[in-house]
C-alpha cells in the first residue's frame with residue numbers, strides 16, 4: 001500500500017508530457033539517437049538473456065532500439081499518452097519483447113526476472129531530492145547485484161557561486177537554438193528539480209550504487225554509469 005505522504009508523481013511530471021499534441025511532436029522537439037547508448041550497453045556486457053528497464057521512457061525511442069539486443073524491455077512512464085505512444089510504435093513495428101507499464105519511479109514494482117540494466121534519460125529531475133533517493137533505492141531493488149544503472153539527466157556542474165550569471169548566459173545561448181519557448185526554459189529552473197552533480201553523486205552512492213563513470217557536459221548535463229552493490233555506503 002502506498003503511504004499517504006508519498007509524492008504524487010503525476011503532479012511533478014511536466015504538464016506537456018500529458019498533452020497528446022505535445023506527445024505526438026515530442027521526438028521533433030527532443031530528438032534522441034540511442035546508437036551510442038546501445039554501444040555502451042553492449043560494451044558493458046548486455047546479452048540476449050537480459051532484462052532491461054527504461055524509467056521515464058517517453059515515446060519509447062530507447063526500448064525500441066535495445067529490444068533486439070536483449071530478452072525483455074520494460075518501458076515505464078507516469079504519462080498515459082506516452083505509454084500509449086510506445087505501445088502503438090512497438091505494435092506497428094512488430095516488436096514482441098517490450099512490456100509497457102504506466103507507473104512512476106516510485107510507484108513501479110518490478111516483476112519477473114530482475115533487471116541487469118536500468119536506463120533513465122532526462123526524467124529523474126522531475127523528483128525533488130528526497131524522492132530521488134527513494135527512486136534510486138527502488139532502481140536498486142529491480143537490479144541484480146552487479147547490475148548497471150545508466151543515468152542521463154539535466155544536472156548542474158557549474159560553481160554554485162556563479163549560478164545566476166551562468167544560468168542567464170545559458171538561457172541566452174539556448175533561446176535561438178532550441179524548440180523550447182523562454183517560458184519552458186524558465187520552468188525547468190523554477191518548477192523542476194535538477195540538482196548539482198556533487199549532491200546527486202552522494203545520493204546515488206548513499207542509495208547503494210558505485211559510480212563507475214561520471215561525465216559532466218557544459219555545466220548543465222550529466223551522464224553516469226552506476227553499479228548496484230546492494231549495500232548503502
Ligand SMILES: C[S@@+](CC[C@H](N)C(=O)[O-])C[C@H]1O[C@@H](n2cnc3c(N)ncnc32)[C@H](O)[C@@H]1O
Nearest residue numbers: 009013017056057058078079104105121123126
Ligand atoms: C523529457 S522526457 C524524456 C523521455 C525519454 N526518456 C527521452 O529521453 O526521450 C521525461 C519523461 O519522464 C516522464 N516522467 C516524469 N516524471 C516521472 C516519474 N515520476 N516517473 C516516471 N516517469 C516520469 C515524463 O512523463 C516524460 O515522458
